[in-house]
Amino acid sequence: MSNLSYRKVLPFAAGLILIVILLSQYPPINQRLIWYREVTLAYVRGVIYPAGPVPTPLPQPTVAQAGTPAVAPSKTPIPTSAQLPPEATPTSMPSPTPLPGSVMLASPAWEKQDINNCGPAALAMYLRYFGWEGDQFDISNLVKPVREDRNVNVEELIYYVRTQAGWLNAEYRVGGDIQLLKRILAAGIPVMIEESFYFEDPFWPNDDLWAAHYQLLTGYDDAQQTFTAQDSFHGANHKVPFSTLDDYWKIFNRVYILVFLPGQVETVKSILGPDWDVDTNRRHALETAQAEAEADPEDAFAWFNVGSNQVYFENYNEAALAYDQARNLSLPQRMLRYQFGPFLAYFHAGRNQDLLALTEYALQRTPNAEEALLWHGWALYRDGDSTAAVEEFRAALEANPNYLDAQYALDFMGASP
Structure with missing residues (x-):
């Protein structure tokens, strides 16, 4: 030319x-x-690191490992021991008023979620119900400033409401049931849950398609046996059968988020009854999970919920044993992207090799998961590799610059971000 x-x-x-x-x-x-x-990138990772099952528990030595560095891997000091608090005596509750056969609350303006943004999108619709004028990006810019972050925790959503929409109250509890959701809706309050979600197409070879999803419930119909959900993926006024919702919800310890006006506090207390008290609520959730595990010992999610509720009470050895059962029964490939109780349990139970195995598996599936990076760093620290631990803590903070536990870890190590 x-x-x-x-x-x-x-x-x-x-x-x-x-x-x-x-x-x-x-x-x-x-x-x-x-x-x-x-x-x-997900497909390439799936080829390089084939998506096998979550690792099963490692054989445990009969003698405890010596010389384990002492550390509390959180910005909040962690007690050295804890027992279940004494059973609270619930106040007598009036006989419940019969619920209407159907409830349909006003639907807030629907919002389609951005990538990996169902939590902020669902919360935006929830807040919009009370007159808030923002959108999902107002929320995600604070709780997940890096767009590729694939998970937002319940605690992060509660934090947003309490700090950025302080004219509203926000609480979350676990161990809910279908009747409770209906009572909340019948009182004129929407309720948000975290549940399972299944992709239509695989992201890597042998993908089990399972993931997590938030949705906002705004109604129910007993005749149709369905809830009405404002679902940021499936659309507005999405119908969900009672039985399907409970199956999908159970995997997340049946957690539910409540946002409500200050004038509705007494109403919410009345609906929750003894479960307004957080310790009592966790005890009830633990009892439910234990009963479900006893009724079906092959139910991995019941055992996982036992472990998660034991972690709340800082009974880490018991939690680790329950997680062992869940791991032996098989868990979804992305489970550790969304739930981190096993990391705490194995760390505090002194089972560092299990912690290493689980965090490495989690990072093969989700390399930028700040929680897995953090706990992989603590496992490396326990293994004597402080240099590699600091790099993981830095990576966790890069994945979410607002992740206080990663900043605490770097401060503990005397390292800069």
Whole structure:
């Protein structure tokens, strides 16, 4: 090609490249490009690290490991021992008023979730019910400032409401049931839950398709045996059968989030009864999980819930044994992207090799999971590799710059971010 031809082509090529760059900054196109990149990277990881089952428990030595460094891996000091608090004596509750056969609350303006943003999207719709005027990005910019972060915890959503919408009250409890959800809705209060979700298409070879999802419930119909959900993925006024919801909800210890006006505090207390007290609520959830595990010893999620509730009471050895049972029965591949009780249990039970195995598995599935990075760092520290531990703590803080436990870990190590 002649020099003249080059001079003609080069400006055209440069202009074309500039147009592509500018178009890639347009939010809808940029979001799609990020999604394609994430899908590609997930598939490549699945090829390099085949998605096998969650590792089963390792054989335990009969003699405890000596020389384990003492550390409380949290910004909050952790007691050295704890027992279940004494059973609270519930106050007598009036006979419940019969519930209506159906309830349909006003539906807030529906919002389609951004990538990995069902929690902020569901919460945005929840707050909008009470007149809030923001959107999911107002929430995600605080609780998950890195867009590729794949998980938002219940505690992070509660934190947002309490710090950014302080004119509303926010609480969460576990161990709910279908009747409780109906009572809350009948009182005129929507309720948000975390539950299972199944992808239509695999992200890697042998993908089990399981993930987590938040949705906002705004009604129910006994005749149809369905809830009405404002679902940021499936759409507004999405119908969910009672039985399906309970099956999907159980995997997350039947956690539920309540946002309500200050004038509704007594109403919420009346609905929850003894479960208004957080310790009592956890004890009830533990009893439910234990009963379900006893009724069906092959139920991995019942055992997992036993472990999670034992972690709350800082009974880490008991929690670790319950998680052992769940792991032996098999758990979803992405489970440790969303639930981190096993990391705490094995750390505090002194089972460092199990902690290493689980965090390494979790990071193969989700390399930027700040919780797995943090606990992998503590496992490395326990293993005597302080340098590698600091790098993991830094990676956790990079994955979520607002992650206080990662900053605490770096402070503990005397290291800079």
